[in-house]
Amino acid sequence: MRAKSWIVGFSVLALAVGAAGGIARAADQPVVIGLEIPLSPPGDPVGGQLIRRGAELAVEYVNKEMKGVDGGKQIALSVEDTQGRNEAGVAGYRKLTMEDHAVAVTGFFHSSVNIAVNEVAHQIGVPTIGTQTSAADVTAKHYPEAFRTHAIDPIRAATWLELIKKKGWKKVSLLAETTDYGIGLVDETKKQNESGKLGLDIQAITFDHATTDLTPQLLQIKAFKPDVIINIGVGQPLDLMLDQATTIGLTPQTPMLISYDAPVRPQFWQLHPKDGAGVYFIAYYSPQQKLSDIGEWLAKAYQAKYNEAPTYGSLNGFGDVAIIAQAIDQAKSTDPKAIIKALSTGTFKSWADAPVTFPDAPGVYFHNWSPPILILQYTKPNQDWKEATIALEHKSGK
Numbered sequence: 001m002r003a004k005s006w007i008v009g010f011s012v013l014a015l016a017v018g019a020a021g022g023i024a025r026a027a028d029q030p031v032v033i034g035l036e037i038p039l040s041p042p043g044d045p046v047g048g049q050l051i052r053r054g055a056e057l058a059v060e061y062v063n064k065e066m067k068g069v070d071g072g073k074q075i076a077l078s079v080e081d082t083q084g085r086n087e088a089g090v091a092g093y094r095k096l097t098m099e100d101h102a103v104a105v106t107g108f109f110h111s112s113v114n115i116a117v118n119e120v121a122h123q124i125g126v127p128t129i130g131t132q133t134s135a136a137d138v139t140a141k142h143y144p145e146a147f148r149t150h151a152i153d154p155i156r157a158a159t160w161l162e163l164i165k166k167k168g169w170k171k172v173s174l175l176a177e178t179t180d181y182g183i184g185l186v187d188e189t190k191k192q193n194e195s196g197k198l199g200l201d202i203q204a205i206t207f208d209h210a211t212t213d214l215t216p217q218l219l220q221i222k223a224f225k226p227d228v229i230i231n232i233g234v235g236q237p238l239d240l241m242l243d244q245a246t247t248i249g250l251t252p253q254t255p256m257l258i259s260y261d262a263p264v265r266p267q268f269w270q271l272h273p274k275d276g277a278g279v280y281f282i283a284y285y286s287p288q289q290k291l292s293d294i295g296e297w298l299a300k301a302y303q304a305k306y307n308e309a310p311t312y313g314s315l316n317g318f319g320d321v322a323i324i325a326q327a328i329d330q331a332k333s334t335d336p337k338a339i340i341k342a343l344s345t346g347t348f349k350s351w352a353d354a355p356v357t358f359p360d361a362p363g364v365y366f367h368n369w370s371p372p373i374l375i376l377q378y379t380k381p382n383q384d385w386k387e388a389t390i391a392l393e394h395k396s397g398k
Contacts, residue, residue: 034102043084054317089113111135169227176232295351319350
């Protein structure tokens with residue numbers, strides 16, 4: 001059963017859906033923004049909850065600080081659990097747009113889910129913003145309804161290849177799940193190795209996301225004797241890979257680089273008290289970076305509510321809802337077509353101290369804004385992520 005909840009205490013009545021996604025709404029009803037996130041396995045529930053925290057605070061920011069949208073209308077969230085499954089994501093999008101009458105849908109964490117939903121969004125016409133989806137095909141098809149505020153495959157791969165070059169590593173093992181996320185990153189890493197004439201000896205091994213034992217694959221990697229292992233698992237497979245690599249004596253002797261920012265989550269050290277030290281990981285935010293004014297608002301509100309600093313998932317969940325609200329204001333309309341046009345042509349504020357735009361750029365850069373990309377490293381057990389060493393800050397013009 002899909003999980004659904006209403007935020008800010010509004011009960012949305014039945015609204016009439018007009019042609020091509022146009023929405024008729026009563027004047028006293030909130031403007032609904034859909035949030036599709038993984039809240040149960042085999043998705044990444046922690047990732048989904050972090051996005052949800054930020055999105056809920058964005059509702060508070062828009063309704064109180066921005067005084068609503070489009071002349072004072074309040075906004076509300078309607079939340080659907082994708083479970084990390086394409087079919088649940090598609091069903092959730094249809095529910096959000098056709099029954100709850102969301103004017104835009106955001107929060108996407110799993111690339112495969114976002115890609116599947118965008119096929120339906122291209123028919124229905126209600127825009128999507130990928131919050132933590134990096135696979136190329138999320139925007140590569142140039143659907144006008146599809147937007148994203150996350151690091152895409154070419155930038156992510158370029159970042160770890162820059163670290164590999166800096167470290168002088170020559171043999172690289174990629175252990176990746178067979179999802180759009182995993183396969184896309186394997187292909188992109190190989191492509192940049194060839195095009196850049198880097199001369200790396202790359203071993204690529206894949207596994208099903210639902211697997212509960214990666215020992216056979218890790219033993220193949222151990223026999224290969226790589227200089228670094230790139231962990232391209234999401235959620236449970238990420239943790240399984242790290243633990244089992246330690247069990248067979250592959251790590252920490254061989255460094256491991258985790259493909260996204262899961263290690264910044266509070267429970268990382270609870271799961272990996274003995275094998276977390278030494279890992280490298282991709283990150284998109286460090287407290288050493290400057291926040292925008294609305295990012296500062298979020299940081300203070302988040303600290304007050306949760307007694308901890310926000311991580312990237314919450315920052316971007318907040319930012320995407322704020323961007324949609326700004327697009328509604330710029331469009332002076334809650335019609336999805338008008339919102340799409342505003343998103344495509346406008347300039348917006350998010351949490352980072354840089355303007356957000358979604359240009360009609362070529363290839364995978366279409367409708368994409370990328371946050372800064374870092375590689376952090378834990379150098380000791382139980383290290384606070386805010387104190388992790390910045391091993392690399394990728395300088396990309398994209």
